[in-house]
Amino acid sequence: MSGVIVNEVRKGFYLDSVALMRFSRTIAGLEGIEEAALMMGTPANRRIMSDAGLLEDAGKAAEGGDLVIGIRAKDQKSADHALGESRALLDQPTAKDGDAAVWRPRTLRAAVKLAPESNLALISVPGDFAVAEARKAIRRGLHTMIFSDNVDIAEEAALKREAHELGCLVMGPDCGTAIINGTALAFANRVPRGDIGIVGASGTGTQEVSCLIAQYGSGVSHAIGVGGRDLKPEVGAISTLMAIDALDADPGTKHIVLVSKPPETEVAAKVLERIGESAKPATICFIGADESSMPANATQVFSLKDAARVACGMNDEDVKSADAGAAVSIQPGRSQVRGLFAGGTLCAEAQVIFKAADFPTISNAPIPGVPSLDKANGGHPMLDLGEDEYTQGKPHPMIDPSVRDDVIIEALKDEAVAVILADMVIGYGAHDDPAGYFAGILKEHGVEGGPLVIASVTGTEEDPQIRSIQMAKLEAAGVHVAPTNADAAAWALSAIRSNG
Amino acid sequence: MKAEMKVIEDANREALKRMLSGDPVLVDVIPAMEAITELKERMILHAGPPIGWDGLCGPMRGAITGIAVFEGWAPDLEVAEKLAADGAFDFHPNHHFDAVGPMTGLTTLSQPVMVVENRTFGNRAYCALNEGLGKVMRFGGNDDEVLDRLRWLRDVLGPAMSKALRSGDGISLKSLVARGLTMGDEMHQRNVACSGLTLRAMSPALASTSTDTEALSDILSFIGGNDQFFLNIAMAMGKAIMDPVRGIEGSSLVTAMSRNGTDFGIRVSGTGDKWFTAPVEMPEGLYFPGFTEADANPDMGDSTIVETIGLGGFAMGAAPAVAGFVGAGTASEAANFTRTMGEITLGENPEWTIPALDYLGVPTGIDIRLVVETGLSPTINTGIAHKEPGVGQVGAGVVRAPMACFEQALHAFAQSVGVS
Numbered sequence: 001m002s003g004v005i006v007n008e009v010r011k012g013f014y015l016d017s018v019a020l021m022r023f024s025r026t027i028a029g030l031e032g033i034e035e036a037a038l039m040m041g042t043p044a045n046r047r048i049m050s051d052a053g054l055l056e057d058a059g060k061a062a063e064g065g066d067l068v069i070g071i072r073a074k075d076q077k078s079a080d081h082a083l084g085e086s087r088a089l090l091d092q093p094t095a096k097d098g099d100a101a102v103w104r105p106r107t108l109r110a111a112v113k114l115a116p117e118s119n120l121a122l123i124s125v126p127g128d129f130a131v132a133e134a135r136k137a138i139r140r141g142l143h144t145m146i147f148s149d150n151v152d153i154a155e156e157a158a159l160k161r162e163a164h165e166l167g168c169l170v171m172g173p174d175c176g177t178a179i180i181n182g183t184a185l186a187f188a189n190r191v192p193r194g195d196i197g198i199v200g201a202s203g204t205g206t207q208e209v210s211c212l213i214a215q216y217g218s219g220v221s222h223a224i225g226v227g228g229r230d231l232k233p234e235v236g237a238i239s240t241l242m243a244i245d246a247l248d249a250d251p252g253t254k255h256i257v258l259v260s261k262p263p264e265t266e267v268a269a270k271v272l273e274r275i276g277e278s279a280k281p282a283t284i285c286f287i288g289a290d291e292s293s294m295p296a297n298a299t300q301v302f303s304l305k306d307a308a309r310v311a312c313g314m315n316d317e318d319v320k321s322a323d324a325g326a327a328v329s330i331q332p333g334r335s336q337v338r339g340l341f342a343g344g345t346l347c348a349e350a351q352v353i354f355k356a357a358d359f360p361t362i363s364n365a366p367i368p369g370v371p372s373l374d375k376a377n378g379g380h381p382m383l384d385l386g387e388d389e390y391t392q393g394k395p396h397p398m399i400d401p402s403v404r405d406d407v408i409i410e411a412l413k414d415e416a417v418a419v420i421l422a423d424m425v426i427g428y429g430a431h432d433d434p435a436g437y438f439a440g441i442l443k444e445h446g447v448e449g450g451p452l453v454i455a456s457v458t459g460t461e462e463d464p465q466i467r468s469i470q471m472a473k474l475e476a477a478g479v480h481v482a483p484t485n486a487d488a489a490a491w492a493l494s495a496i497r498s499n500g
Numbered sequence: 501m502k503a504e505m506k507v508i509e510d511a512n513r514e515a516l517k518r519m520l521s522g523d524p525v526l527v528d529v530i531p532a533m534e535a536i537t538e539l540k541e542r543m544i545l546h547a548g549p550p551i552g553w554d555g556l557c558g559p560m561r562g563a564i565t566g567i568a569v570f571e572g573w574a575p576d577l578e579v580a581e582k583l584a585a586d587g588a589f590d591f592h593p594n595h596h597f598d599a600v601g602p603m604t605g606l607t608t609l610s611q612p613v614m615v616v617e618n619r620t621f622g623n624r625a626y627c628a629l630n631e632g633l634g635k636v637m638r639f640g641g642n643d644d645e646v647l648d649r650l651r652w653l654r655d656v657l658g659p660a661m662s663k664a665l666r667s668g669d670g671i672s673l674k675s676l677v678a679r680g681l682t683m684g685d686e687m688h689q690r691n692v693a694c695s696g697l698t699l700r701a702m703s704p705a706l707a708s709t710s711t712d713t714e715a716l717s718d719i720l721s722f723i724g725g726n727d728q729f730f731l732n733i734a735m736a737m738g739k740a741i742m743d744p745v746r747g748i749e750g751s752s753l754v755t756a757m758s759r760n761g762t763d764f765g766i767r768v769s770g771t772g773d774k775w776f777t778a779p780v781e782m783p784e785g786l787y788f789p790g791f792t793e794a795d796a797n798p799d800m801g802d803s804t805i806v807e808t809i810g811l812g813g814f815a816m817g818a819a820p821a822v823a824g825f826v827g828a829g830t831a832s833e834a835a836n837f838t839r840t841m842g843e844i845t846l847g848e849n850p851e852w853t854i855p856a857l858d859y860l861g862v863p864t865g866i867d868i869r870l871v872v873e874t875g876l877s878p879t880i881n882t883g884i885a886h887k888e889p890g891v892g893q894v895g896a897g898v899v900r901a902p903m904a905c906f907e908q909a910l911h912a913f914a915q916s917v918g919v920s
Contacts (some may be wrong), residue, residue, distance in 0.1 A: 017821075018689075018786065019829070021896075022786060025787075042725075044632075044633045048634070052788070053790075100832035101827075101835075105839075107873070110843045113842070114766060134652075
């Protein structure tokens with residue numbers, strides 16, 4: 001305790017003891033300071049300061065209502081500096097504006113207490129906990145969107161039965177996309193409000209249909225996701241039927257679009273029967289299904305593009321684009337189209353287009369009638385890169401496009417590949433510049449005389465990434481950009497046809 | 501499954517009802533031997549769950565040697581320590597005898613204890629008088645000054661308070677605490693308002709029952725100079741409120757949280773009087789000049805009974821300054837502490853509200869299921885003792901209850917309701 005001791009007493013100056021302890025810590029931490037304290041001058045405090053070697057005559061004379069600054073420094077200069085800093089703290093003790101902490105509830109229970117009028121919960125937790133959280137939500141009367149996947153299908157069915165009894169809709173599990181009352185949830189796009197209601201068992205299918213509806217000048221009332229397995233017999237379309245009920249009852253919905261993988265016969269029958277009970281016209285897209293009988297008010301379509309077109313009341317001619325595929329030439333000896341998709345339903349739609357034209361495809365996510373990748377070696381490969389074998393431990397390619405790098409580079413270097421067919425999905429939740437990223441890969445790894453690249457952008461002008469800017473980036477990289485995913489597939493067909 | 505849920509919900513509703521309907525009144529100060537008739541020579545009640553001499557921390561050992569001299573069981577501290585090590589003393593938790601004590605929290609034969617009666621249920625709870633700040637027994641102090649103060653509490657303050665309280669109908673604590681919350685107390689780190697309100701309530705009777713003006717003056721200045729005087733009253737109140745909530749079959753509500761400086765223990769209504777323990781944690785806080793975290797003893801004391809009833813760290817929003825021990829120390833952070841404790845409690849106390857939070861009631865009724873589910877353990881405001889015997893308080897801060905206590909309790913609770 002050999003240093004310079006400086007005391008200063010402020011008569012009749014009170015400050016809270018915790019605030020003073022904080023100041024003490026700050027001052028004691030200054031360069032050249034051995035010990036420091038700011039305390040009210042009560043006898044007990046003066047004793048603490050004395051024990052710490054901080055008191056000289058001025059401080060010893062302080063009283064309970066006085067504030068004592070005690071500093072022990074290695075030299076006078078450090079002591080003076082610390083005293084100046086102490087005065088500054090006492091003269092300006094308050095926190096700055098904007099320092100206020102915001103409270104965010106950690107549980108549904110607290111969130112509902114904070115916003116008692118809420119009626120929908122979005123659940124995104126590891127799959128093991130998703131059903132437990134969803135149960136809490138529906139028992140509070142909340143409709144529920146479950147983004148989580150890896151939920152046992154029996155649990156899904158039990159949850160949906162309970163929710164049905166409670167009058168709550170369960171969207172999901174594994175529901176990536178919904179637009180409710182104009183609010184985009186999870187992976188969804190900013191589309192105008194309108195009178196077309198969508199029920200979607202597929203995320204990217206719902207995104208493509210809703211974006212094309214926007215492109216065709218109409219709008220969406222609600223897009224209700226139900227999860228990829230809702231139309232499986234184990235679940236029995238509980239949520240799909242409730243979603244149809246909701247859209248049927250909604251005065252803002254004039255037309256209903258249903259997008260799903262082909263359901264099994266008895267589930268399809270149940271769903272179509274419910275559609276038939278509605279007075280509203282409906283468009284049914286069981287992507288990859290064969291033609292089947294429909295209720296009188298329903299039109300069956302086979303592509304996402306046609307789902308949007310029919311719902312918007314447009315003809316084929318209205319939505320026709322100049323076929324860029326017919327105008328290009330591809331390198332001799334190359335004949336394969338390789339589809340590299342981030343969106344699962346976009347991959348399925350490409351298979352539908354090829355199948356309708358009698359061009360064989362193979363896929364890791366095959367539609368009915370298409371062989372799976374490991375069961376055949378002929379055919380144009382259509383890869384769904386969002387499937388587990390590509391995303392183990394990684395984010396979905398819509399979030400992290402680098403998941404697609406290896407397969408793109410491989411295709412660029414493969415001399416059998418005539419056309420690379422790709423999708424860019426933008427909107428909320430998606431990567432902030434998938435086209436720019438894709439263009440970068442092409443620039444770095446593209447080879448002279450390599451494959452033709454055809455792509456489309458699923459999104460709208462109002463999306464954060466802005467569709468036209470994404471398209472321009474692709475075009476600048478030499479990509480042929482089609483107006484829809486279906487057109488991109490058709491262009492690829494034209495390209496290999498015209499060169500075959 | 502649904503049937504079990506109903507049992508739990510009903511039991512917790514009953515538990516919360518008992519908590520909120522408690523009517524604690526400070527009625528008397530009497531020698532511990534009169535309050536707790538089981539007490540005998542060389543029997544020492546301590547804070548926290550059960551523990552023996554070998555497991556005790558420094559400040560607890562310091563306090564024990566001091567109290568042994570105070571009670572006349574040993575001529576000096578050295579002999580006292582030898583006796584303790586030889587097993588001459590019989591250790592039990594305060595909680596097993598309707599009592600609580602802050603920090604080391606020792607209760608022995610001749611100490612005066614305050615009596616809080618829960619008039620709704622008729623039970624009583626006890627806590628020793630607060631000794632003030634600085635070098636005191638509850639922080640492990642044991643020198644002559646400490647022992648002399650204990651003698652004065654026994655011979656002067658205790659009897660005087662007894663006379664004053666008996667001359668009236670006692671001091672009703674529920675409304676006093678409600679008022680204290682509006683004045684910036686959270687009843688663990690901050691007791692300035694309630695200490696003042698208590699002194700105001702007691703002063704006329706202290707004066708009218710006193711024959712010795714010098715002693716009266718000492719009493720008034722002792723209470724008036726002790727910002728934490730009310731803490732021990734709040735603790736006895738907490739114990740008096742929580743004891744009727746014990747033993748409700750199927751209730752997952754925490755009835756006690758307590759630490760002995762080595763282990764943290766909790767009790768849960770539905771699992772009876774079993775303790776679930778885990779090693780105590782180190783508070784995060786601020787230190788008096790000359791001390792650092794290296795000097796600190798981990799968390800200690802029965803004072804967490806205050807958090808158990810929704811005060812202390814749970815009522816941080818009422819005393820924003822206390823949030824300054826951790827984080828930026830803003831009022832909004834303090835409010836967040838209170839709101840976050842709402843995530844692990846069954847309800848709010850409509851009579852104990854915080855004006856700055858739009859009169860939000862303090863979060864009340866800790867549910868072990870919510871603690872484990874949210875991963876949020878109770879926030880506790882606390883003093884920090886020096887880890888060596890005989891030194892005293894070195895700082896104050898905020899600490900969390902160890903999650904392991906709640907996990908163990910939940911396993912046992914699940915078995916008790918037939919879910920495993």
